[in-house]
Every structure is written in C-alpha cells, then in structure tokens.
Amino acid sequence: MANTPYPQSYYAASANAVPPRPVLQGEVETDVCVIGAGYTGLSSALFLLENGFRVTVLEAAKVGFGASGRNGGQIVNSYSRDIDVIERSVGPQQAQLLGQMAFEGGRIIRERVAKYQIQCDLKDGGVFAALNSKHMGHLESQKRLWERYGHTQLELLDERRIREVVACDNYVGGLLDMSGGHIHPLNLALGEAAAVESLGGTIYEQSAAVRIERGANPVVHTAEGKVRAKFIIVAGNAYLGNLVPELAAKSMPCGTQVITTAPLGDEVAKTLLPQDYCVEDCNYLLDYYRLTSDKRLIFGGGVVYGARDPANIEAIIRPKMLKAFPQLKNVKIDYAWTGNFLLTLSRLPQVGRLGDNIYYSQGCSGHGVTYTHLAGKVLAEALRGQAERFDAFAGLPHYPFPGGQMLRTPFAALGAWYYGLRDKFGM
Numbered sequence: 001m002a003n004t005p006y007p008q009s010y011y012a013a014s015a016n017a018v019p020p021r022p023v024l025q026g027e028v029e030t031d032v033c034v035i036g037a038g039y040t041g042l043s044s045a046l047f048l049l050e051n052g053f054r055v056t057v058l059e060a061a062k063v064g065f066g067a068s069g070r071n072g073g074q075i076v077n078s079y080s081r082d083i084d085v086i087e088r089s090v091g092p093q094q095a096q097l098l099g100q101m102a103f104e105g106g107r108i109i110r111e112r113v114a115k116y117q118i119q120c121d122l123k124d125g126g127v128f129a130a131l132n133s134k135h136m137g138h139l140e141s142q143k144r145l146w147e148r149y150g151h152t153q154l155e156l157l158d159e160r161r162i163r164e165v166v167a168c169d170n171y172v173g174g175l176l177d178m179s180g181g182h183i184h185p186l187n188l189a190l191g192e193a194a195a196v197e198s199l200g201g202t203i204y205e206q207s208a209a210v211r212i213e214r215g216a217n218p219v220v221h222t223a224e225g226k227v228r229a230k231f232i233i234v235a236g237n238a239y240l241g242n243l244v245p246e247l248a249a250k251s252m253p254c255g256t257q258v259i260t261t262a263p264l265g266d267e268v269a270k271t272l273l274p275q276d277y278c279v280e281d282c283n284y285l286l287d288y289y290r291l292t293s294d295k296r297l298i299f300g301g302g303v304v305y306g307a308r309d310p311a312n313i314e315a316i317i318r319p320k321m322l323k324a325f326p327q328l329k330n331v332k333i334d335y336a337w338t339g340n341f342l343l344t345l346s347r348l349p350q351v352g353r354l355g356d357n358i359y360y361s362q363g364c365s366g367h368g369v370t371y372t373h374l375a376g377k378v379l380a381e382a383l384r385g386q387a388e389r390f391d392a393f394a395g396l397p398h399y400p401f402p403g404g405q406m407l408r409t410p411f412a413a414l415g416a417w418y419y420g421l422r423d424k425f426g427m
Contacts, residue, residue: 003206004061009337010260010298011069011186016119018190021063024204024225030056032383033220033229035209035243038068039368040361041235042192043376046112049199051384056227057201058220060208064189066239067368070339072258072288072300074278075109075181076126077151078102080347080367084145089346090396097392099149101378105370106179108377109188116198118191121293125277126180129162129171135282139175153178166279167272168324182278182290185369209236209243218357231383234360237368238340244360250350250398251363253340255304257313259321260335261297261328269295272325287320297321297328303366309338341366344398349375351393359383361393 006012032048034041037059045055059065079086083102087095113122130136143154157165157174165176193203204222212232213219220227234244238253264272269291273279278290287301299321310316313336322329344350344363349371351361359382361375375393382390 004065006062006065006186007070007337007339008335009070009186009258010292010296010335011184013335014184014292014294016187016190018063018194021203021205024058024207024222024227026225027228028056028202028225029228030054030202031229032056032231032233033058033218033227034233034235035220036060036066036235036237036239037063037189037193037203037205038066038235038237039189039192039372040237040375040379041233042068042189042196043108043373044233044235044379045196045201045376046192046199047377047380048383049196049201051380053383055196055201056229057196057203058207058209058222058227059203059205060236060239062205063193063203064186067237067339067341068189068372069186070258070337071185071341071369072278072298073182073185073290073369074126074280074288075106075183075369076280076367077106077177077180077370078146078367079349079371080365082142082145083149084141086348086396094392094395097389101374101389101392102149103146103151103179104377105372105374106181108373109183109370112192112195112373113188116191116195118188118195120187120191121184122181123183123276123278124178124181125275126177126182127157127162127165127277127279128175128177129166129168129279129281130173131170131281131283132172136173138282139173143175151179165273165275165277167274167327170324171281176277180278183369184293212243212358214355214358216357230357232358233379234358234362237362237364238342240362244354246354247350247360247362250344250400252343254343254366255309255338255340256300256366257302257304257310257317257336257338258298258300259314259317259333260292261299262332262334264295264297264331266295269297272297287324289321289324296334297325299324304338313338341368345400346396346398348396348398349393350398351375351378351390351396353382353394
C-alpha cells in the first residue's frame with residue numbers, strides 16, 4: 001500500500017501532533033463525499049457538518065499535503081485578479097457580489113481558529129511593498145477600491161513608515177492591511193481536520209480517488225474501497241491529476257519555492273520585521289516573507305510552470321532573500337521545499353457543477369489561503385439550495401490555455417518571462 005509522507009518542509013517538522021487516520025477499505029455511505037483534505041475540502045466539510053450533513057473526506061496523502069500545508073502562510077484578501085478586473089469583465093450585480101465576498105475568507109479563518117481553538121500561530125497584519133512609483137500608484141488605487149467595498153483596515157505607508165515595519169531599503173512605500181496576517185498553514189489545516197472529526201465527519205488518508213462513477217447516486221472509488229454519496233465536492237486543486245478531465249483542460253499546475261532560515265533569535269528577527277507583519281512585494285513574479293513563531297524567516301517566490309521540482313531550491317530563492325536582507329548573508333538555510341498551486345488563464349477561481357451533484361472549486365492562482373475558506377462556505381450554501389453566491393463565481397468566464405495541455409507550459413513561461421522583464425525594469 002502506498003504511503004505518501006509530507007515533504008521535508010519547516011511546516012511538517014513543526015506540525016502539531018495528530019492521531020493516525022485510517023485508509024478507506026470497503027464501502028461507506030454518506031451525504032457528501034469531499035475529494036481532498038486541503039483548505040477547500042476541509043472548509044466545505046466544516047460548513048456542511050455544521051448544517052447537519054454527513055460528510056466523508058478522501059485524501060490521497062495526508063491532511064494538508066498539497067498547497068494548504070506548503071504555502072507562505074499569508075492571509076491576503078481579495079483574489080489573484082482584483083475586484084476592478086472583475087468589474088470590467090462581468091455585470092455590476094455579479095461584480096458587487098464577488099466584491100462583497102473578497103474579504104470574507106480571512107474572517108472565516110479567524111472564526112475557525114477561535115471557535116475550534118486551533119493552534120496555528122495566527123498574527124495580524126500584512127504589508128504590500130512597493131518597489132517603485134508605479135507600484136505605489138497601484139496601491140493607492142487598491143486602497144480606494146477596497147474601501148469602496150467596505151474594507152477600511154488599511155494604511156498607506158510612505159518611505160519613512162515602511163522602514164518602521166520592514167528593514168529593507170528597496171521599498172518606496174507600501175500598504176498595510178491589518179485584516180491580513182499570517183499563520184502556520186499546515187497546523188491550520190490539521191486543526192480544521194480535527195474540527196471536522198469533532199463534528200462527526202470522517203477523514204480517510206492515503207485514500208486517493210481513482211474513479212468517479214457519475215449518475216443520480218454517484219460513487220467515488222479508491223484502491224481499496226468506495227464511497228456512495230448524494231453529492232461530491234471535488235477539491236483536489238493542483239493535486240487532482242486527471243480524475244475529472246474537463247477540469248484539467250482549463251488549468252495548469254505550477255510550482256513555487258520556499259526556504260526557511262535557521263532561528264535568527266529575537267533581536268535579529270525584531271530588526272527585520274519589528275511588528276511581525278508578513279510582507280509581499282508588488283511585482284508580477286512576487287517575493288513574500290514573514291517570521292515564524294520560533295523567529296526564523298520564511299521566504300518564498302518564483303514560479304515553475306508545469307510544476308516541476310527544481311534541483312536546487314535554495315539556489316533560486318536565497319539570492320532573492322539576500323536582495324531584500326543582505327544582512328542575512330551568513331545565515332544557514334534549514335529547509336527548502338516546493339509546492340504546487342493551480343493557475344487559470346484568467347487568474348480567477350473556477351467554480352461550478354458537473355451534472356446535478358458534482359461540485360468543484362479550483363484554480364486559486366497563488367491566492368488561495370483566504371479564497372479556499374470562502375469557497376467552502378459558498379459550496380456548502382449551494383448544496384443547501386442557496387446558490388446566489390455560488391452562481392456569481394460559476395458565471396466567471398474561463399478559457400483553455402493556448403495550445404492546449406501540450407503547449408500551455410511554454411506559453412505560460414513565455415508570458416512570465418515578459419512580466420519578469422517588466423518587473424526588472426519597473427514597467
């Protein structure tokens with residue numbers, strides 16, 4: 001029997017202890033079968049259980065094995081393409097609904113942490129850092145846009161103020177969002193899984209879905225068992241494979257890389273990020289970083305299209321870290337890992353239904369920590385017959401990548417090269 005462990009990441013090394021979970025063997029019956037125990041699947045399961053559904057979750061590896069347990073751990077509001085882009089591409093009613101939901105995911109995370117007493121090192125405060133005047137103009141517009149949708153926990157930072165929150169000389173200013181923040185992402189997923197089980201839900205690990213038998217009473221098959229359900233929620237995202245071929249056609253797995261330093265000590269850590277906020281810059285191919293609870297620096301960036309694992313992650317990311325913090329040139333890197341996220345051509349999430357009883361959400365495009373928690377709530381609402389918010393997402397237009405699956409990776413890489421040049425020259 002295959003047993004897929006967590007990657008050798010800082011998160012796996014510092015994860016809270018959890019009990020072993022069973023492999024699905026034999027046949028079970030449930031109201032909803034959720035495929036994937038990442039944030040989308042766990043959030044869906046929690047909302048459904050809280051509303052009286054019986055829920056069974058199938059996970060191919062371990063809870064939070066994919067992007068949910070490997071990401072930068074940053075709570076960032078809105079979507080990978082902001083509300084102004086949505087306003088230009090859909091009608092005003094749909095845009096208004098999506099705009100109202102853009103700040104809900106972070107609230108859901110905080111509610112879950114409080115309600116279920118999840119130990120995940122939650123800290124408030126996130127900074128968008130501007131590297132040039134064009135970035136700063138964008139942040140000024142973003143502040144006005146977000147405030148138009150009622151989001152007011154924002155402060156523009158001039159060059160003096162941003163020096164007070166991050167010890168990096170590269171920035172001309174920034175935007176502080178106090179409803180942003182950061183968490184230990186794997187411990188958040190593990191805490192949500194424990195909450196699912198506390199409400200009577202069942203999670204099977206090492207139980208990959210290998211086939212979906214569609215119909216009025218769908219069945220999900222694994223290597224050693226099957227789940228009969230009234231509804232299915234497909235929440236595998238970048239780790240779904242070709243289980244649902246029509247979902248693979250309009251999305252592409254991509255890899256991002258993360259490193260973690262050795263512990264820096266309280267004094268050094270406080271000089272880097274005195275208020276313990278997380279930071280991401282405004283480049284198209286952005287860098288992001290934050291401190292851990294034991295005063296390490298987590299630094300991530302870069303995109304590998306097609307989700308290949310680079311041979312030397314530290315060689316890719318360490319120069320980026322030293323560009324921001326040259327004072328760390330002698331600091332050892334203790335962990336380096338990669339993880340996949342799912343990219344869509346529009347950079348907006350894909351939400352929908354196949355037939356009458358198979359629901360899905362995928363394609364967060366690198367902006368998934370908050371969106372996935374919202375998605376779980378929206379999917380649960382739809383299964384309860386309240387589909388207005390689900391329909392607002394389902395109505396977003398999506399297109400296949402040029403050249404199909406064969407050429408999507410080189411085309412996307414070419415586009416990234418172009419935007420990388422724009423980042424380099426401040427265009």
